[in-house]
Amino acid sequence: MTLLIKDEYPEKLFREDGKRLDGRDLKELRPIKLEVGILNNADGSAYLEWGNNKIFAAVYGPREVHPHHLAKPDKGILRVFYRMATFSVFERKRPAPGRREKEISMIITDCLEPVLFLELYPGTSFEVFIDVLDADGGTRCASTTVAALALADAGIPMKSLVTSVAVGKIDGKIVVDLSGVEDKAGEADLPCAITWFNEEISLLQFDGDMDLNELDTFLKLAKDALKEIYEMQLNALKSKYITIQEKYNGGQVKQ
Amino acid sequence: MENDELDSEEFEDFEDEEFTRDLVVPGEILTEDTENFLPGRGTILNEKKNKIISLNIGLKKITKNYINVIPLRGFYTPRPGDKVIALIVDKNPVKYRCDINAKDFAILKPKNTFKRSKIRTRGAEKDIGDTSTEKYSIGDILITKIISADRLNMPELTTVGKYLGKRSNGIVISIDTPKIPRVIGRSGSMIKLLKNLTKCHIFVTQNGRIWLKGEDLAHEKLLIDAIKKIEKEAHTVGLTDRMSEYIENEKKKRGIN
Known part of the structure; x- marks a missing residue:
């Protein structure tokens, strides 16, 4: 028996009480859970659950470059491998890296490079492996967020963390953090990332219909959301050590 | 020792x-x-x-x-003068290649594995061992010293010196490199404590590897557990006192003295 699933999206993306289909307000994020240091054999690792997204990131490096001709004599290179599991989306995804995966790997590389000191490690590579186990909209933003966390966990010197979120427009209203359905059926989608050491935009993509005058509103909304996620990133990094500290210092860090 | x-x-x-x-x-x-x-x-x-x-x-x-x-986290960067535990992974007639837990392999040349004799032989009676890589084989564990290292070139090692050379017994464990200073403690206090309480010989090196050998397996196991505990709690205060307490308690539990 063939499974018939209609490729249709709901006409209205808002419920009658004015909330979104998953019960969120316009500026509300999906629930986020972050953890660091979960893979033993990686130099640094992190895990993220962002709504229905489930993503692993592992960092290795600095190490030799393979194939060797990619190595640069004056600086190190950062390589990101973004991969989606075959079971991560509704219809089975072919395991070979496609056009979309190569593009997302490239934009995450470009997004993370400004915070690293690659010139200090000539002839080496840092490698970030991102595995998407479950995808439901906004995986490129979630991957950037979790990759920055894994790099920090590996002890690689960084100027700051990087945080990313998507803003969009659905049914004429501007919303933060689009889910899978909203992404496909909505009007516009604008993922953006920020590097905190100079508060510059490190990633900005756009897809859909939007008035250019609205861009400022989009970015302002994004920044509020980014700050919220940044706090979560800091907590995730610190909590691993603070729990041990609290156990032996009687609940307080020694001043 | x-x-x-x-x-x-x-x-x-x-x-x-x-x-x-x-x-x-x-x-x-x-x-x-x-x-x-x-x-x-x-x-x-x-x-x-x-x-x-x-x-x-x-x-x-x-x-x-x-x-x-x-x-609290990081990787090892070789510096001249560091003592490191090296594992020979490859050799050819001219040099050995060693894994020292850094981004590059290190090189050990045969001339750095022999002490130079004071009597000059003028080439004719030269011992062939001085110039060939027959002293060590692949898989050997050596305690070595780094004589040169920089960002671009492979580090170079020597086995000539006090306490340096091949180790054929004992156990080598590795821990996170930034936590090595904590295992040594303030002017060696932690390492003295570990030595006295577990009666083991320890050699701590800067690349995150520790060589140890005790009277029997029970003592060695206890020491490894203690070092893992130090690694986990490296960022807390009063660690030395807590460690002596921990080892005494574990000794009673495990029935060793």
């Missing part, structure tokens, strides 16, 4: 426990007072030069007017 008098200058960072030990993460602002403070290890000034920010996940420490961040 093996003494562990490593250069104490290297480990000053972990010595004083009276300073502030706040946990910081990359990008965190350490101070905005750039007139009275200077950026030290693991920190950087921002472009406008009005903030000092951290580069690593680690502990903030203020020494005089320098702000330092002592990292």
Whole structure:
């Protein structure tokens, strides 16, 4: 028996009480859970659950470059491998890296490079492996967020963390953090990332219909959301050590 | 036997426990007072030069007017003079290649594995062993010293010196490199404690590997557990006292003395 699933999206993306289909307000994020240091054999690792997204990131490096001709004599290179599991989306995804995966790997590389000191490690590579186990909209933003966390966990010197979120427009209203359905059926989608050491935009993509005058509103909304996620990133990094500290210092860090 | 008098200058960072030990993460602002403070290890000034920010996940420490961040995670960078435990992974007639837990393999040349004799042989009676790689084989574990290392070239090793050479017995374990100073303790206090209580010989090296050998397996197991505990709790205060308590308790539990 063939499974018939209609490729249709709901006409209205808002419920009658004015909330979104998953019960969120316009500026509300999906629930986020972050953890660091979960893979033993990686130099640094992190895990993220962002709504229905489930993503692993592992960092290795600095190490030799393979194939060797990619190595640069004056600086190190950062390589990101973004991969989606075959079971991560509704219809089975072919395991070979496609056009979309190569593009997302490239934009995450470009997004993370400004915070690293690659010139200090000539002839080496840092490698970030991102595995998407479950995808439901906004995986490129979630991957950037979790990759920055894994790099920090590996002890690689960084100027700051990087945080990313998507803003969009659905049914004429501007919303933060689009889910899978909203992404496909909505009007516009604008993922953006920020590097905190100079508060510059490190990633900005756009897809859909939007008035250019609205861009400022989009970015302002994004920044509020980014700050919220940044706090979560800091907590995730610190909590691993603070729990041990609290156990032996009687609940307080020694001043 | 093996003494562990490593250069104490290297480990000053972990010595004083009276300073502030706040946990910081990359990008965190350490101070905005750039007139009275200077950026030290693991920190950087921002472009406008009005903030000092951290580069690593680690502990903030203020020494005089320098702000330092002592990292909790990181990788080993070879420096000349470091003692390291090396594993021979490859050899050819001219040189050995060794894994020293760094980004490159290290090179050990045969001329650095023999002591130079005082009597000059003028070439004719030269021992062939001096120039061929027959002394060690692949898979050997050596305690070596780094004689040269920089960012671009492969580090070079030597096995000529006190306590250096091949180890054919004992156990080698590895821990996170930034936590090595904690295993040694303030002017060697922690390592003395471990030695006295477990009656084991220990050799700690800067690349995160530790060679140890005890009377029997029970003592060695106890020592390994103790070192793993130090690694896990490296960022807490009063570790030395807690470790002696821990080892005494474990001894009673395991029935060894």
